[in-house]
Amino acid sequence: MKIKAGDTVEVISGNDRGMRGTVRVAMPRTQQIIVSGIKVMRKHQRRTANMRTEPGIIEIEAPLHVSNVMLVCPGCNQPTRVGYEVSEDGKRRICKKCEEVVD
Numbered sequence: 001m002k003i004k005a006g007d008t009v010e011v012i013s014g015n016d017r018g019m020r021g022t023v024r025v026a027m028p029r030t031q032q033i034i035v036s037g038i039k040v041m042r043k044h045q046r047r048t049a050n051m052r053t054e055p056g057i058i059e060i061e062a063p064l065h066v067s068n069v070m071l072v073c074p075g076c077n078q079p080t081r082v083g084y085e086v087s088e089d090g091k092r093r094i095c096k097k098c099e100e101v102v103d
């Protein structure tokens, strides 16, 4: 997957368009990611029998599909498409705009 945990991404569609955040969780199997502060949903938590959870409103970050975000390049600080550079060490991601190596 082109996006990994720890990357900074910018949302390019939906209500959170233009917002940036850090990827907390990447789920390659479903091509989804969870981004800090993006797509926050409020969920009403009911009091449960075991009393371990506080009742009230909790905020959770919903997963979003990788196609809804672009990687923000650490070199040029712009949302960019990801390219690959292949060397003896393996494949590395590069910014398609400034060719900065992302990792």
Ligand SMILES: [Zn+2]
Binding pocket: 073, 074, 075, 076, 077, 078, 080, 095, 096, 097, 098, 099, 100
């Ligand atoms: Zn760049």
